[in-house]
Amino acid sequence: MISDATRHRVLAAVERLGYVANGAARALAMRRTMTVGAIVPRFGSSSFPTMIQGLETALAAKGYTLLLSAPAHEEAREPAILRALIERGVDAVALLGSRQPRQTFSTLSAHRIPFVMMWALESDDGDCVGFDEHGAAACVVDHLAQLGHRRIGFIGGHTADNERARRRYRGIVESVARHGMSLCERALIETDYGFRQGFEAMNTLIASRSDATAVVCGNDYLAAGALSALDRAGVEVPRDMSIASFNDNEFAAYLHPPLTSVHLPIAEIGEQAGRYLVARMRGENPSPPSPLPFELIVRGSSGPVPTRSLVSVRQRQPSKRRQTSENP
Amino acid sequence: MISDATRHRVLAAVERLGYVANGAARALAMRRTMTVGAIVPRFGSSSFPTMIQGLETALAAKGYTLLLSAPAHEEAREPAILRALIERGVDAVALLGSRQPRQTFSTLSAHRIPFVMMWALESDDGDCVGFDEHGAAACVVDHLAQLGHRRIGFIGGHTADNERARRRYRGIVESVARHGMSLCERALIETDYGFRQGFEAMNTLIASRSDATAVVCGNDYLAAGALSALDRAGVEVPRDMSIASFNDNEFAAYLHPPLTSVHLPIAEIGEQAGRYLVARMRGENPSPPSPLPFELIVRGSSGPVPTRSLVSVRQRQPSKRRQTSENP
């Protein structure tokens, strides 16, 4: 509702004088900063950076800016961090990681600041954005069943500490039951996430002479290690047996292309969280975000149905190693 | 300069009323926001997240907060992004990546906003924080010389695109000359950074029957790929030959522990940048940051001096593969 002439005149003056609005003054008057804070533990490793990237993308699209906080090591500092964010006047907060100190939630709601937890599902304390781990497990097991596998193993993360690891394990168990398959007890290993852990777990599994024809790995570091162990043992993958994994980091598939994996589009967690927060900040009272779907990615040849178990594979000559040319 | 009684009374009231200062009002009055912006291209991969982590740590220690911006894909959007940061009133800006649009620098200096470039050295446009790539090269070559190597190869990144790759290559060349060693022409490969590229480069190198006894890899993805190729070729590492690498991501060493690598404490770039910016914001006019030193990390046995070249190694029986137990 302004004449086109003056609008142009003003815009010209803006350009000429190099005027930029003062966000502080605007924030003071408008009572909002167009800023959301993110509290990020363990920034270095894991998939948090990707999630932050997605979050920033979604927020920037709506004109919001991301204020980043990382409680370096001390868990204790987090209340202070949250307070700093509130002083900065963030309009919303994204909490990365499922475990948060209780005080966080009370402070947040006392200040009526909308928030989400990212990389988690289900919490009594507020809404979460995360992946449908059960659906992912079904995805993997469906695929293995379709390939003709009947007996499978599982190398997963510790279920005691990790809610997601627990869900993955349970999902596998349920899906296996639904398909009438069996989970080999000797091929069931729980360990820390990591390359070496996967390597050692697979060696243990080979030594146990389990009759599993496929092994599911609970994350991609484990898968990379397991594949490396198979490689050294002279086992061809995926011809003789199938490895499938949950792919948190687009890592294992990168190292070993002929790998079936369930890929998590992690940036989407961030984007979903961003959209949700924007809606909350606009007072739209959106419905809680629903679990994000995985993507099943099958790389390399889908090949013939595997017939040999680990035991028989183990007895082959190590000289028949995979040729480089097979993996262009 | 306030009576202890009133101070206590005020603090109590603060606690009771749940008062938190209004940053916007404070920023308006003080003319500074205690906030610094970071412009981060290519957030997902690479070592940028670690640098951001370090930056945030250093800034938070001084009471500053990090405002994060990521020009998703479009290079063109960056001026708008910078403008948004300036509107938010950032007191300083950190630029990640060496290549920046020229307009960025003029805008920044027009607004008298201090800034640094991170992950780069030397620029006419402003101060940089980065690693001493020449020193790193010297570090690697010194180590190889000390182990007795005389002829080495180099698998590095493309020097045309990448200033850092260029510096690494030059550093290697100079250090090799200084030690009176030789750089085998057939064992000199320039490629993209990546696992598969390293894998293929090492295969090429093996096929070329070069007489190099050690190969330096220009980054850790290359090293991981190269080691994998050696592994499949049945070559023991590092007994028969040495692989050394510049370690940008703590990646190769993670996959293959017995690796000599020059490790970049990447978070330190961020911390150094943070300290520098804080000094600038305080008007302290600090001297330009000096190149950060690498750390030489030798993993596994430092072992006997290698004697066999790639050619001789190549002729061994593939059956003599490395045992798992050797790598606890």
Added chain:
DNA sequence: TTGTATGCGTTATCAC
């Protein structure tokens, strides 16, 4: 030491 007025640059409200 403590109280009090003024300005920081916008937005929003209200007369014009």
Added chain:
DNA sequence: GTGATAACGCATACAA
């Protein structure tokens, strides 16, 4: 449509 004016909440300088 357009112009003036009052908050917004804090820091600062000055008076008490």
